[in-house]
Amino acid sequence: MKTDRVPSLDPTRVDIGSGVNSGLLIPFPVRYHLNPINQRRWQQFQANRRGWWSLWLFMMLFVASLGAELIANDRPILVSYQGDWYWPVFTDYSETRFGGDLEIAADYRDPYLADLIRQGDGWMLWPPIRYHYKTINYALPTPAPSAPTADNWLGTDDQGRDVAARLIYGFRISVLFGLALTLLSSVIGVMAGAVQGFFGGITDLLFQRFIEIWNGLPVLYLLIILASVVEPTFAWLLGLMLLFSWTALVGVVRAEFLRARNFDYVRAARALGVGDLTIMVRHVLPNAMVATFTFMPFILTSSITTLTSLDFLGFGLPVGSPSLGELLAQGKNNLQAPWLGITAFVVLGVMLSLLIFVGEAARDAFDPRKQGIKP
């Protein structure tokens, strides 16, 4: 039963930091412990088992993909050669280091180099997948795209690159892009919404009309036009999409600020002579954060989806980047190679579902009506 989960609100256990008083914004001591409200939210989050497991699973996948270079790479993690240790993952070595003839970067997948190292009493520790996302497998049994084999677990794409490797890197870039976009657009959106809601009146009116016009711009066309002018990079795309995605949160934050600026405790703070900025940050912002945090997982999923669809259409990340959207497009163009489409679909489906489940749990956590009914 829900009420059983409500944590004890023992007041004596709530620590607040010491009364250190310094800094510009008249800061209050930072609280390092979760206050009772947040403790309850955390428990509420855990109470949603699906969301809780989804968070764990997603975090595991994400952390793993952060170390993609150690999982899928065309160079070994560790090479022992003539008693010395080398770390090819982190450093480039030339072939001559291992007794080769040419001053070129070592190609560890080359049987010639493997022989050299073996002759020098050496061994190589390979990642589980011996392909980088750029690595082209020239020794394919069938013309690319080739079906899954013991070597290429999920087959290769139409240029002979290992799908599993591209997937891991693609997952990482999608999530990183999504996180960056979510974070930046939340920060801008919260600030814009805060200013609108708190000051209201003409500021609010002008800002809102501006946002309405801004939202009316056809984003996709703009991206397509710009993509034909400049070669889009990660940062470019991020900036471009940020231009239009920051408006997502403005509405809710503005509403919260409009509501909260007439709270008695905000009035009281004003009567105490506290400045506008301090009131906004300290008294009103926490109210808006609930709406913000509830929305963020959903903004994250939509950011990822946007990037994927741009990649799918061919207006996304530069050619050759590992991307789920590009894999999806390949699947569409090579229906005879179903592993491409199925893989991309499953990964996208799992990733987005996990994020939605996490978002649902977060929504539960911030839902005041779920916190038991007080008599």
Add this chain to the structure above:
Amino acid sequence: MSTPLLEVRDLAVDFGDAPTVRDVSFTLDRGETLALVGESGSGKSVTALSILQLLPYPTARHPGGSILFEGQELIGAPEQRLTEVRGDRIGMIFQEPMTSLNPLHTVERQIGETLLIHRGMDTHAARARILELLDLVGIRNPEQRLRSYPHQLSGGQRQRVMIAMALANEPDLLIADEPTTALDVTIQQQILELLSDLRERLGMALLLISHDLGIVRRMADRVAVMQGGRIVEQASNTDLFTQPQHLYTRELLDAEPRGRQEPIPETAPEVLTGRNIRVWFPIQRGLLRRTVGHIKAVDGIDIDVRAGETIGVVGESGSGKTTLGLALLRLIDSQGAIHLDGENLRQVHKTALRRLRKSMQIVFQDPFASLNPRFSIGQVIAEGLRVHAPNLTAAELDARIGNALTEVGLDPDSRNRYPHEFSGGQRQRIAIARALVLEPRLLILDEPTSALDRSVQSQIVDLLRALQRRHRLAYLFISHDLKIVRALANRIIVMRDGQVVEQGSVEDIFTRPTQEYTQRLINAAWFSA
């Protein structure tokens, strides 16, 4: 002997694991009025809601007891049986008329719904009945009101619509949960008269829930006093008020604000003067938002407050009392000259105004809303000090917070606790401490006691009086409760529609009111308590 209409025997209610109501037993016969009195949190409303089985089950449970309505058990009765009883045999009026009416339904639909469900009336028959009901509860021009939405009605009218809804099917029992608490004193009187009149005419039983002993004394045949989820005393009206047995009942009866304000010396300096204060909100119409007129919330008010003096500002809600207070503090835009200690608040720069705020502070009506729930008590009180005395060391700051808490009668060690751990009265003390720690000269008290129980009210009044004496504070005391104003104020301003109706010393206003409006306010105050 016939079975009573309603018999509650050893009722117990738990919320989760917390026992909320225990051993509540009473009976109610046809045509009888029983009042449940007690302070907030004593379990009155929970008892009333369990009769209709309207508690949030399964969070709420009944570990024991029975509720017999005409001999039939209601606890655990099937939903179908309950819906037959609810709204048909037992009607209920809730405290807050704004939130108990659906804002999207017209009056006709609100009342018609219950007729449709229980009587199966068609639109035509229902309309005739609705008109009859609206007429019964004293709504003028009922035909026009049929199409009104709740927001188009005044508080009193909304409560009348609520009563009409509850009466629609001529119930045998009417449960009225604080039916007048949210209303103005003058309207309270009308609603109560309406209720007792209807009870006589329709022969209903009435279960009246109230914290206001004045109302209970006037309305009830028998009274049950509740404390901490139990009935501590049950007696007939006359017995209870003349010979209260239980200690708690006596406390409740004694909890009237007492005392009179001492006169202040003629030489006391003026702290705040306001001349011709006006707050007009423009009414804009049409495409170009032309200003066609103004709502005159405050319209040309002159006011002087001297050190150690209390000015009471009284009037019905909507008379502009609170707006006046906010305007004097320059928390909202206004016209007219305001001087604080000789400094013109209208001409000072924004930063200087913030400095001056140290000398003028405000305490709001609702102690639950005026404290940021995310701040500990220490942080709440420290906030002003951090602005006005930024150079205090941590130890000095701590000492000032401790002093402020001691001064308002709270434990200084409670500074690390959060507002939700305190009762309404304690929170109001915290709000006072927050204002006092800045050592202001003027304190504007905006209905500081109206959200509190009577006994707590008198404690706050005593506290305010003591603080005023100690610090020679000037008070602007805004209230609709004339009893408290009488106990605290030196002079009184009676406001209506933004204007001063009458002003003068407490004695003059209360003994020789010249205006009919003032007379009405005074009558209503002494009627209801």
